[in-house]
Amino acid sequence: MSTSPLIPRRAAAQLDAALADTRVVLVTGARQCGKSTLVRVVAGDRLAERRDLDRAQDRAAALADPVGFVDSTGLLAIDEIQRVPGLLLAIKAAVDEDPRPGRYLLTGSSRLFGLVAAPDALPGRMETVELWPFSQGELDGQPDGFIDAVFTLGPDLRHESTVTRADYASRIVRGGLPEAAARADPRRRERFLDAYVQALIDRDVQQVADIQRKGQLRTLVRLLAARSATIIAANSLESALGLSRPTVTRYLQALEEIFLVKRIPGWSRNLGTRATATPKLIFVDSGIAANETATNARALIRPGAPFGPLLESFVLSELCRQLTWSQQQADLSHYRDHSKFEVDAVLENRAGQVVGIEVKAASAVGPADFRGLRRLADRLGDDFIAGIVLYTGTSTLPFGDRLRAIPVSALWQTPAPALS
Structure with a gap:
C-alpha cells in the first residue's frame, strides 16, 4: 500500500x-x-x-x-x-x-x-x-516568504501570477487540514469536515468550558462561517441563537481555545484602544468555513456566492501561519475608524513599521480600493512601509506612493529576502 x-x-x-x-x-x-x-x-x-x-x-x-x-x-x-x-x-x-x-x-x-x-x-x-494547518506554500512546495519580503522591499515587491479565480476557490475549499487536503473527492472531504467539527463540539469544547447547549453551539459555528472575516460582537448573535450575551461570549471564547476560530483585534497606536476594539473573526481553516456554508469550489465563483469574505478569511489565515515562522516579528490586526475607513489587515513590526493589506476578490482594482490604505498612510507618515491590495488578477500594478496591487498568490510564491 x-x-x-x-x-x-x-x-x-x-x-x-x-x-x-x-x-x-x-x-x-x-x-x-x-x-x-x-x-x-x-x-x-x-x-x-x-x-x-x-x-x-x-x-x-x-x-x-x-x-x-x-x-x-x-x-x-x-x-x-x-x-x-x-x-x-x-x-x-x-x-x-x-x-x-x-x-x-x-x-x-x-x-x-x-x-x-x-x-x-x-x-x-x-x-x-x-x-497551523498546512499553508499553501507547504502544500505546493513554495517559499511562503511574503511577510519578510514586504517589510524588506516595501512597494518594490513585484509578483506575477497565473493563478485563476477558480484556482483560488479550489484552494479556499480545500483548506489545509492534512486529512482534508489529501482527499481529492470533494464529497469525502465534506464528510471529514462535518465529522471533524462535530467531534470538536462533542469532546474538545467540554475541556475548556461548561457548555450545556451543544445544539446552539453548532448553530453558532454555522453563523460564524456565514460572517467570516467580519467584525463579530456577541450582542449581534444573541437574538439569532436565543442565548444571553455572556453565554455567547463564553461560546466564542471556547471556539477560539480549541483552535476552530481566531479573533483579529482592531488596530490602534493606543494599546488601550486596541485591547477594547471590536475584533474581526476568521476560521483557522478556510476549508471548514466553506464547508459550514455548504459552498463548493464551483459554486464559490458564481454571482452572489461568499467568495469575497471567504477569500479575505483565507488570506488572513495564511498571514497568521507565516507570522509563526517569519523572521519579521509582527502583530496582525485590522483597522476601522469612526469615519468608516477600513483596512483588512495591518501588520506592525517591533519597530512600529506598518504594512496595510486589503483583500479584493475582483481580478481588476481601482483607486477606490485603496481608500482605507491612504487613510492609514496619512496617519502613519514614514512608519507606513507599503499599502497592498491583494487581488485575483495577474500583475503587480502601482497606485501611488507606496501603494500597489499584487496578486494573492504572492503570499506563498514570494521568497523571503536572503539574510545579510
Whole structure:
C-alpha cells in the first residue's frame, strides 16, 4: 500500500531550536493539523518515550501517578496534554530538579493556559510553538516568504501570477487540514469536515468550558462561517441563537481555545484602544468555513456566492501561519475608524513599521480600493512601509506612493529576502 510523501513543515526549525535551549516545549494547534507527526520527525532519535493522553490507558496512568508518569531520563513526548492538565505540576517539579533543556515535548489541541483545570505551572520553563494547518506554500512546495519580503522591499515587491479565480476557490475549499487536503473527492472531504467539527463540539469544547447547549453551539459555528472575516460582537448573535450575551461570549471564547476560530483585534497606536476594539473573526481553516456554508469550489465563483469574505478569511489565515515562522516579528490586526475607513489587515513590526493589506476578490482594482490604505498612510507618515491590495488578477500594478496591487498568490510564491 502506497503512502503520501511527508510534507515538510515550516515549524520544524523553530521546534528544533526550542528543544536545544528550553526545558519544556509545547506544540499547540488545531486537532489533526499534524502536531504528532511534527513531533516524531523533529524529535527523531532523541525521543525516549511517547505517551498519548487520548488513549484511555495512558490517561488512567497519568491520573493515578502523575510523578511516575513523567519520570524519564530522556526526552519524553506527551500528546494532548490538555486531557490531564494536572501533569504540569509534576513536570514543573521534574524540570526544576533537573533543568536540562529538551526534557519534555508536549502537544495540545486547546490553549493550555485557557483551560479551566490547568494550573499556572510552567511560566519561564516552557516555549510554545504554534502549528497551523498546512499553508499553501507547504502544500505546493513554495517559499511562503511574503511577510519578510514586504517589510524588506516595501512597494518594490513585484509578483506575477497565473493563478485563476477558480484556482483560488479550489484552494479556499480545500483548506489545509492534512486529512482534508489529501482527499481529492470533494464529497469525502465534506464528510471529514462535518465529522471533524462535530467531534470538536462533542469532546474538545467540554475541556475548556461548561457548555450545556451543544445544539446552539453548532448553530453558532454555522453563523460564524456565514460572517467570516467580519467584525463579530456577541450582542449581534444573541437574538439569532436565543442565548444571553455572556453565554455567547463564553461560546466564542471556547471556539477560539480549541483552535476552530481566531479573533483579529482592531488596530490602534493606543494599546488601550486596541485591547477594547471590536475584533474581526476568521476560521483557522478556510476549508471548514466553506464547508459550514455548504459552498463548493464551483459554486464559490458564481454571482452572489461568499467568495469575497471567504477569500479575505483565507488570506488572513495564511498571514497568521507565516507570522509563526517569519523572521519579521509582527502583530496582525485590522483597522476601522469612526469615519468608516477600513483596512483588512495591518501588520506592525517591533519597530512600529506598518504594512496595510486589503483583500479584493475582483481580478481588476481601482483607486477606490485603496481608500482605507491612504487613510492609514496619512496617519502613519514614514512608519507606513507599503499599502497592498491583494487581488485575483495577474500583475503587480502601482497606485501611488507606496501603494500597489499584487496578486494573492504572492503570499506563498514570494521568497523571503536572503539574510545579510
